[in-house]
Amino acid sequence: MTEQSDQQAPAAASFWRDPRKRAIVFQVIVLGLVLALGAYIFHNTLHNLEKRGISTGFAFLHNEAGFNILFSLIPYDETYTYGRTFLVGLLNTLLVSAIGIVLATIIGFIVGVARLSHNWIISRLANLYIEIFRNIPLLLQILFWYFAMLPLLPHPRQSLVFDGSIFLNRRGLYLPKPITEPGFGWVLAALGLAIVGIVLLSRWARRRQEATGQIFPVFWTSLAMLIGLPLLAYGLAGAPLDWDIPKFHGFNFRGGMTVIPELVALAIALAIYTAAYIAEIVRSGIQSVSHGQTEAAYALGLKRTATLRLVIIPQAMRVIIPQLTSQYLNLTKNSSLAPAIGYPDLVAVFAGTTLNQTGQAVEIIAITMGVYLSLSLSISAFMNWYNKRMALVER
Amino acid sequence: MKMKHLMAASALLAASTLPVAHAGATLDAVKAKGFVQCGVSTGLPGFSAANDKGQWTGLDVDVCRAVAAAVFGDASKVKFTPLTAKERFTALQSGEIDMLSRNTTWTLTRDTNLGLNFAGVNYYDGQGFMVHKSLGVKSAKELDGAAICIRAGTTTELNLADYFRSNGMKYQAITYDTSDESVKGFEAGRCDVLTSDQSQLYALRIKLKDPNSAMVLPEVISKEPLGPVVRNGDEDWLKVVRWSLFAMINAEEMGVTSKNVDQVRKTTKDPGKQRLLGLSGIKGQGLKLSDDWSYNIIKQVGNYGEAFERNVGMGSPLKIARGLNALWSKGGIQYAPPIR
Numbered sequence: 001m002t003e004q005s006d007q008q009a010p011a012a013a014s015f016w017r018d019p020r021k022r023a024i025v026f027q028v029i030v031l032g033l034v035l036a037l038g039a040y041i042f043h044n045t046l047h048n049l050e051k052r053g054i055s056t057g058f059a060f061l062h063n064e065a066g067f068n069i070l071f072s073l074i075p076y077d078e079t080y081t082y083g084r085t086f087l088v089g090l091l092n093t094l095l096v097s098a099i100g101i102v103l104a105t106i107i108g109f110i111v112g113v114a115r116l117s118h119n120w121i122i123s124r125l126a127n128l129y130i131e132i133f134r135n136i137p138l139l140l141q142i143l144f145w146y147f148a149m150l151p152l153l154p155h156p157r158q159s160l161v162f163d164g165s166i167f168l169n170r171r172g173l174y175l176p177k178p179i180t181e182p183g184f185g186w187v188l189a190a191l192g193l194a195i196v197g198i199v200l201l202s203r204w205a206r207r208r209q210e211a212t213g214q215i216f217p218v219f220w221t222s223l224a225m226l227i228g229l230p231l232l233a234y235g236l237a238g239a240p241l242d243w244d245i246p247k248f249h250g251f252n253f254r255g256g257m258t259v260i261p262e263l264v265a266l267a268i269a270l271a272i273y274t275a276a277y278i279a280e281i282v283r284s285g286i287q288s289v290s291h292g293q294t295e296a297a298y299a300l301g302l303k304r305t306a307t308l309r310l311v312i313i314p315q316a317m318r319v320i321i322p323q324l325t326s327q328y329l330n331l332t333k334n335s336s337l338a339p340a341i342g343y344p345d346l347v348a349v350f351a352g353t354t355l356n357q358t359g360q361a362v363e364i365i366a367i368t369m370g371v372y373l374s375l376s377l378s379i380s381a382f383m384n385w386y387n388k389r390m391a392l393v394e395r
Numbered sequence: 396m397k398m399k400h401l402m403a404a405s406a407l408l409a410a411s412t413l414p415v416a417h418a419g420a421t422l423d424a425v426k427a428k429g430f431v432q433c434g435v436s437t438g439l440p441g442f443s444a445a446n447d448k449g450q451w452t453g454l455d456v457d458v459c460r461a462v463a464a465a466v467f468g469d470a471s472k473v474k475f476t477p478l479t480a481k482e483r484f485t486a487l488q489s490g491e492i493d494m495l496s497r498n499t500t501w502t503l504t505r506d507t508n509l510g511l512n513f514a515g516v517n518y519y520d521g522q523g524f525m526v527h528k529s530l531g532v533k534s535a536k537e538l539d540g541a542a543i544c545i546r547a548g549t550t551t552e553l554n555l556a557d558y559f560r561s562n563g564m565k566y567q568a569i570t571y572d573t574s575d576e577s578v579k580g581f582e583a584g585r586c587d588v589l590t591s592d593q594s595q596l597y598a599l600r601i602k603l604k605d606p607n608s609a610m611v612l613p614e615v616i617s618k619e620p621l622g623p624v625v626r627n628g629d630e631d632w633l634k635v636v637r638w639s640l641f642a643m644i645n646a647e648e649m650g651v652t653s654k655n656v657d658q659v660r661k662t663t664k665d666p667g668k669q670r671l672l673g674l675s676g677i678k679g680q681g682l683k684l685s686d687d688w689s690y691n692i693i694k695q696v697g698n699y700g701e702a703f704e705r706n707v708g709m710g711s712p713l714k715i716a717r718g719l720n721a722l723w724s725k726g727g728i729q730y731a732p733p734i735r
Binding site: 341 | 489530540541542549555556565568570584
């Protein structure tokens with residue numbers, strides 16, 4: 001026995017002397033300690049919250065909320081649950097972030113390109129825009145757009161009327177709401193058909209251009225298909241769409257769709273603020289492309305716009321996209337300033353009113369942080385994927 | 396705002412991982428640090444508002460000062476933490492403040508699920524509506540379809556929903572974080588109606604550029620007993636806060652004021668007044684305070700009636716009548732258990 005173990009001793013001892021195995025052991029120990037500490041904190045928190053008489057757990061998500069929310073993308077009233085208020089808030093956060101991101105990107109690219117314009121006035125104006133909006137705190141800008149914009153609009157009784165069915169006043173923009181009738185499915189089907197057609201067409205056009213050099217007007221044909229096909233279906237199906245036109249009743253308009261001023265002010269503020277940063281990113285991206293590329297494009301006879309579109313921007317994108325990602329993340333997180341002007345986003349509705357009514361701060365803040373974390377990680381993942389696609393392909 | 400919540404929540408998390416405090420922890424801690432940390436509103440004239448010198452005044456502030464007077468014999472040993480309606484309970488639960496005196500309505504949920512204890516009622520209120528006079532509305536029943544400005548995290552949010560639901564009316568709630576923002580929204584015409592507790596409506600109305608352009612409707616749609624709040628599981632501290640308020644009310648009932656209290660203390664033969672001023676009976680022992688705790692409250696803060704008149708009553712710009720808040724012996728419902 002002794003002899004045997006003596007013979008095998010070198011192998012057994014080498015377990016501790018092998019740095020790789022030793023590292024694994026230590027890591028398992030550390031991980032175990034961290035988990036144990038986490039479990040201790042979790043358990044102790046629950047225990048103490050209970051001892052103080054503070055409710056714990058997630059059962060409150062099934063309780064009736066009992067409060068009203070200004071604006072919801074899904075059906076909601078007082079009788080729905082706290083779980084529903086979470087969804088309403090989440091969707092409102094997503095909505096304002098999405099609108100903000102799209103607007104900020106458009107404004108940012110325009111201003112960024114304008115900043116490099118050879119026209120002195122345009123480039124100075126772009127510079128002025130960037131310096132002003134980048135250097136004023138966002139919360140002030142949100143309050144400005146909201147409280148400065150409101151008094152400029154008329155009272156509901158003196159609403160601005162467009163076309164007899166669109167109304168604008170301090171309570172928002174009131175639009176007719178489409179009500180679908182049977183047969184509307186054909187229109188949707190035609191729309192789907194048009195999209196499939198456009199994808200196929202653009203593939204075919206690219207192959208043809210690569211093979212023969214002939215350019216097919218893809219954009220205009222696509223636009224015609226996108227509008228024409230559903231319109232044709234709409235006509236053939238006998239106009240299966242009715243409009244619910246807002247009507248003034250008592251204090252306010254009823255019916256139709258409403259775009260609330262809180263959404264507009266928040267989206268504008270977020271977009272304009274973030275666009276100032278995006279403009280600088282776009283400028284630096286474009287400047288990172290060596291001037292020789294421009295000269296080479298001119299030498300080949302490309303026009304200025306074509307040079308920008310086909311040569312400069314695609315190369316600049318490699319520099320722009322990673323920084324753009326962090327601006328998108330910032331915008332999404334900044335949307336949590338919404339409660340200041342009463343826009344019912346996740347922070348206002350869930351981490352605000354719901355937290356206050358139920359008193360379950362730990363659970364609700366944990367859920368809210370989890371949501372922002374997963375939102376940010378998803379945006380990040382998407383932008384990384386896009387970045388890979390846009391990365392320079394070395395040949 | 397989000398940051399503040401986050402901090403409060405992590406403080407709550409941190410606080411809850413520590414062993415549970417024993418019954419007298421807050422009183423001992425307050426005595427040790429030398430001041431009371433009191434949660435108040437971010438600015439509500441008459442109840443808690445800071446003047447241009449940064450001094451806090453108001454009916455709710457006076458409760459904090461009374462507690463400081465009882466504990467330290469010095470009503471100025473209070474530090475104030477301005478809180479929005481949304482932040483207040485988390486701040487109290489996490490131990491950021493020792494007591495909350497911020498026109499907070501006593502409800503079953505708050506008393507049970509939130510781990511809080513209400514020490515008493517220092518103002519009986521009810522929810523009302525303020526409208527622009529130009530609308531020509533005379534009653535809350537005519538408010539069907541109105542846009543209503545409101546503050547987040549209040550019982551008002553729930554009462555409003557109940558009232559409109561039970562009357563089969565529709566409304567649109569625009570929910571702001573602070574009362575300042577809700578007043579701005581109301582002034583900017585974002586909403587037709589501003590709703591809150593009636594006392595607050597009077598206070599907010601004098602904040603308007605033209606107070607005469609708005610009026611408060613007669614309907615009161617809810618019961619709002621407002622009072623100071625402390626954490627659960629700390630009986631000694633609860634009793635100090637509760638009896639500081641009761642001392643003020645008892646003093647008014649016996650006619651002892653900040654002006655005559657020295658006189659009364661020297662000359663009184665009335666056993667009730669002697670007990671009130673700590674000359675006989677249990678004195679400060681039961682509350683673990685000095686014997687002159689109640690004398691200090693009356694001397695430095697005044698009795699309930701004085702505090703009321705000075706802050707919200709006829710001696711203030713609000714000019715609110717005593718109404719429900721008169722003593723029980725004078726047609727109101729303010730009533731305190733006897734000091735004996």
